Amino acid sequence: MTEQEKQKSYDDEEKRIQENVSKIKHRIAVFSGKGGVGKTTVSINLAYALQLEGFSTGILDADITGPNVAKMLNVQSELIFLNEKIIPFEKYGAKMMSMASMIKNGQPLIWRGPMRSKLINQFLADVDWGELDFLIADLPPGTGDEILTISQQMKPDYAAVVTTPQEVSIMDAERAINMAKKLEIPYIGVVENMAGFVCPHCSAVIELFGVGGGEKLANKYSVPFLGSIPIDIDARILSDSGKPIVLEKPNCEVAAVFKSIAFSINSICNMDIEQSK
Numbered sequence: 001m002t003e004q005e006k007q008k009s010y011d012d013e014e015k016r017i018q019e020n021v022s023k024i025k026h027r028i029a030v031f032s033g034k035g036g037v038g039k040t041t042v043s044i045n046l047a048y049a050l051q052l053e054g055f056s057t058g059i060l061d062a063d064i065t066g067p068n069v070a071k072m073l074n075v076q077s078e079l080i081f082l083n084e085k086i087i088p089f090e091k092y093g094a095k096m097m098s099m100a101s102m103i104k105n106g107q108p109l110i111w112r113g114p115m116r117s118k119l120i121n122q123f124l125a126d127v128d129w130g131e132l133d134f135l136i137a138d139l140p141p142g143t144g145d146e147i148l149t150i151s152q153q154m155k156p157d158y159a160a161v162v163t164t165p166q167e168v169s170i171m172d173a174e175r176a177i178n179m180a181k182k183l184e185i186p187y188i189g190v191v192e193n194m195a196g197f198v199c200p201h202c203s204a205v206i207e208l209f210g211v212g213g214g215e216k217l218a219n220k221y222s223v224p225f226l227g228s229i230p231i232d233i234d235a236r237i238l239s240d241s242g243k244p245i246v247l248e249k250p251n252c253e254v255a256a257v258f259k260s261i262a263f264s265i266n267s268i269c270n271m272d273i274e275q276s277k
C-alpha cells in the first residue's frame with residue numbers, strides 16, 4: 001500500500017467512526033488502575049440497569065487480550081457480516097461486541113498496543129451499533145493504549161473509575177482519575193466494588209477489602225461517588241453463567257446499587273442536553 005493509500009484508508013476509517021459515534025447519545029468508559037476489581041461486572045450491570053430505565057444500550061469489550069464480556073453474557077456465536085458491517089451480538093436486549101468471538105477459548109492473543117488499538121477502531125468504525133442511548137466500553141486494567149484509543153475515538157462523556165476499598169486499588173484508581181482528567185473526559189465518577197461481605201451463615205459483615213476507600217478517593221478529587229457495591233456470591237455465580245445480577249435478582253442490594261449508579265450517570269449526562277436546550 002502506498003503512503004497515499006494508507007492515508008486514505010485511515011481517513012475513511014475516521015469518517016466511519018465519527019458517523020457511528022454521532023448516532024450514540026452517551027458514551028461511558030469503565031476503567032480502573034488495578035485488575036480484577038470488577039470493571040466488567042460494572043460495565044455489564046450498568047448497561048442493563050440503564051436498559052431497565054428504558055434506554056437502548058451497547059457494550060464494547062475494549063479488553064482485547066482478556067475479553068470477558070462474552071463469557072459473562074454467555075455469548076458464543078460467531079461474527080456476522082452484512083453489507084461490509086459487523087452485526088453486533090444481542091443479549092437480553094443489549095448490543096455487544098467482543099474479541100472473544102474471534103478467538104478460541106484458551107488461545108492467547110499476543111498483540112502489541114497498536115494492534116489492539118486498531119481492533120478497537122474497527123469495533124467503532126465497522127460494527128453496526130445503530131442509534132443507541134448509551135455505549136459502555138469495558139477497558140482492561142491500567143492506563144495503556146486502549147484507554148487512549150477509546151478516549152480519542154469514542155469520545156466518552158463519562159469515565160466510571162472502579163476500585164475496591166483497599167489502598168493498593170485506590171492508589172491505582174488515582175492514576176485512572178488523573179488520566180481521565182488529562183484526557184478531558186467531561187464527567188468522572190467513582191464506583192466502589194467488593195465493599196463488605198455479609199456472611200451467609202452468621203450474617204456478620206466482613207470488610208474483606210477495607211471500608212470507605214472509594215468515597216475518600218472521590219472526595220479527594222472532588223468527583224461524585226457513585227456507590228458502593230457489596231460482595232455477593234450470587235453476583236459471581238450468575239456472572240460465571242452469563243447472567244447479569246441486575247436482571248436476575250433485580251431486588252437484591254447489589255442490583256439496587258447498580259440502578260442507583262445508572263440513575264446518577266444518566267442524570268449527569270443528560271444535564272448537558274437540558275443545559276444546551
Ligand SMILES: Nc1ncnc2c1ncn2[C@@H]1O[C@H](COP(=O)(O)OP(=O)(O)OP(=O)(O)O)[C@@H](O)[C@H]1O
Binds near residue numbers: 040063140141229230
Ligand atoms: N460485587 C461482587 N461480588 C461478588 N463477585 C464479584 C463482584 N464484583 C466482581 N465479582 C467477581 O469478581 C471477578 C472479577 O470481576 P471482573 O471480571 O468484573 O473484574 P475486572 O476488573 O473486569 O477484571 P480484569 O481487570 O481482569 O478485566 C469476577 O469473577 C466477578 O464475577
Ligand SMILES: [Mg+2]
Binds near residue numbers: 039041068138139140
Ligand atoms: Mg474485565
